[in-house]
Amino acid sequence: MKAIISVIGMDQIGIIAQVSSLLSEKKVNILDISQTILDEYFTMTMLVELERLETSLEDLKKDLKSKGDELGVSIKLQHEDIFRSMHRI
Numbered sequence: 080m081k082a083i084i085s086v087i088g089m090d091q092i093g094i095i096a097q098v099s100s101l102l103s104e105k106k107v108n109i110l111d112i113s114q115t116i117l118d119e120y121f122t123m124t125m126l127v128e129l130e131r132l133e134t135s136l137e138d139l140k141k142d143l144k145s146k147g148d149e150l151g152v153s154i155k156l157q158h159e160d161i162f163r164s165m166h167r168i
Contacts, residue, residue, distance in 0.1 A: 080129045080158070081110070082136075084143065089154025090121040096155065098123075101146050105139055108113040121152065 107127050114123035147154035
């Protein structure tokens with residue numbers, strides 16, 4: 080199972096490192112990552128694989144939200160199927 084994680088907020092040192100570390104702790108594999116800075120805003124999108132996830136999907140979402148609150152950014156996780164459905168023309 081795959082999912083899309085999006086991170087948006089004010090740029091600061093360590094966002095990628097902290098989000099990646101959390102995912103590693105939960106045994107989430109990052110398949111692809113894209114990040115950019117728009118003016119002073121940080122945006123990142125990750126395609127992740129959840130096959131070895133060691134917690135429930137809901138708990139992972141809560142952990143990501145907590146990490147986002149700690150960093151002052153918004154972190155959202157969507158199952159790949161939902162993401163594809165929402166972005167289908």
